[in-house]
Amino acid sequence: MHFGPHLLLAALEGLVTSAVLALTALGLSLVFGVMRVVNVAHGEFFMLGAVLAWAITAAIGGHPALGFLAALVIAPLIVGAIALVAERLVLRRLNYNPEATIVATIGMLYIIQQLALSFYGPEARPVEPPFSYRILLPWFGYSGYKLSIIAASALLLIATWLVLTRTRIGLIMRATQYDSETAQAFGIPVGRVYGGVFALGAMLAAIAAVLIVPISQAHYLMGQDPLLLSFIVVIIGGLGSLRGTVVAAVLIGLSDGIISMFFSPTLAKIIATLLVAMVLVFRPQGLFGTTSR
């Protein structure tokens, strides 16, 4: 294949990765930004979203689009509810202590993963895409559904940005992020905000998973890679910064797509991790982060 089409394919693949990564990492970033909780179980919420999407589409049947749309609505809601319960039962009782919550979320990671193995099983199960249109380019074919993931992710990111910057809920969240004690003094129910943010973070991961599951498959170990990549994105972009998260996700996704196609996937991971190290040394708050208080 010639260089041009090769690069185009690499860029398309990279953009799909970026789109899913941006949503997942945004969830992680919100939870850390507002709650100062490093949620190691974030990848498992992603996995739960995919597994539930399989369960919902299998239960509904009929046209694949029907089941998929239902999964896109229901799966994130269930995952959000589970996250809310976990937040009430575990994180709140630890007073959101940074060290304790890391250990607690590691525990949650294993509990969720093993529950999925017990009840869902070790197989990778497919979900049918809502439509299967193959775009025929002169050099190769490409999945139309993959392109629609990029669009869907962009819409969701814009919606999240609008919520954060233009609504009262967003204002409350930003106030809590800026200074939770002062926010509480002004009558903001910080406990409830924390619960809501944790659920929202998990829901963003679940939505990303529902979008990706028709081209990937639901599998109980699928949460590991997104977790690692999300951490990379969040560190590079700056914790709690929506703009930074999106820019870093596009950067990491595109470089992963292009480097792994022209060189090797391992090199792409090496460079991404090296970038994290460089950012941590020279700009610890991330490219777009503000110095934390």
Added chain:
Amino acid sequence: MADKNGFFDLSKTALTRRTALKGLAAGAGLAVAPGFVRYSQAQSSAPIKIGFQSHRTGIGAAYGRWYEKTTAAAVKAINAAGGINGRQVEVIIEDDGTDPGRGAEVVGKFATQHKTDIVFGTLFSHVVIGSAPAAGENKMPYFVVSEGHHVASTKLNRYVFQPGITDVKSQIQSMAPWIAANAGKKVTQIFPDFAFGYDHRDYLPPALKAQGAEVIAQIAIPPTESSFTKYFPQIPPETEVIYHVMVGPAVLTFVKELGEFYGSNRPQLFGFIDSLEATDINSPGLEFLDGSHFWEGSPRYAQADDSEAQKAYRAAVGIDDNGAAVGDPKDVSTAAHMFGCWETLYVVKKAMEDAGYKGPEDRAKLVEATEALTAFAEGPEHPQGAKTFNGKIHQCFGIQNISKVEGGKLKVVHKTKIEDGLYEAEGDYTKQAL
């Protein structure tokens, strides 16, 4: 079900399991009295303990589950027929997480804590390679069902055996003539970037060269990869056959993306069913495989010419004509590999009887008795087919099946002969000290 140490005791669970009940009418009397096995045998001797190193979690979990089912069925049949040397067989399962480090720990645990007679049942090649030194140090006979070439390469040690499934080098050698004659001469290989994949990388090119065909590109893919489109531009346009061997949960994606990339205008495909074990061949996106060919150790779908032994084996393990669990058509088995568990256990039985095996003090005798075996006849104990066994390299050699995807099923179109897969031994384990 689990005893006080939390270990699964198959001698008890298998008897209460509903699916297993159907398999063996003769065992029905035993089934209603789970304690019977224990007490009637207690007067002669304690059970023979087989440590089962199972991939219960990790990327091999789907295989692990079916290896356990097959093992339970074989142990049940062996026990119903009087056990080994008049002693019942008890299986103790430990999860290795499909991880080499944990695999070695599990072997150590079997040797020192459970004090099992042998260790058995490992599939993934990196776990076998990681665990083999521990088996050698503990002088623990280690019977794997892995299909990798590592045992036959004589690079492991004298305690490691693979008597139930043919190794990859032999499989490739026996199938190369068919690939060159029927699929095409210019082959691109796609394989996982670890030990099992390297067997394919190293042995396919010479095997094809001998048939006047050639490998024109080799694409290694990391085993944890979840998206494959980015590798496809490396496939040269003049490729006539894509030879694919993938493992792990992302194989469906692999096939689907290959379909999107090529559409209907694709090269021939020849794959190892490892890519799709435990996966329904009729899953959405797999239509692309229609008309392509696969290696199968033992056919997943019941074939018209199945032997009585094959039928009895399928019934005992509890798989239907489509290779799925009886009563659950979505629960597809790992039929192409798991027969190896059944056959290996019967080899262990034969070797223990030949050696007059009494307990762990006779492990060296068991190793020698296994090495003395030369052939296994097709029959209820070896339902996949006849095999020869080379005691010097601890490896068996059997027939291979090439199946075509046709109308949503796999139909066997070619069976190789045992002689097709024989090669010069690369070493001799029997020269190593016991």
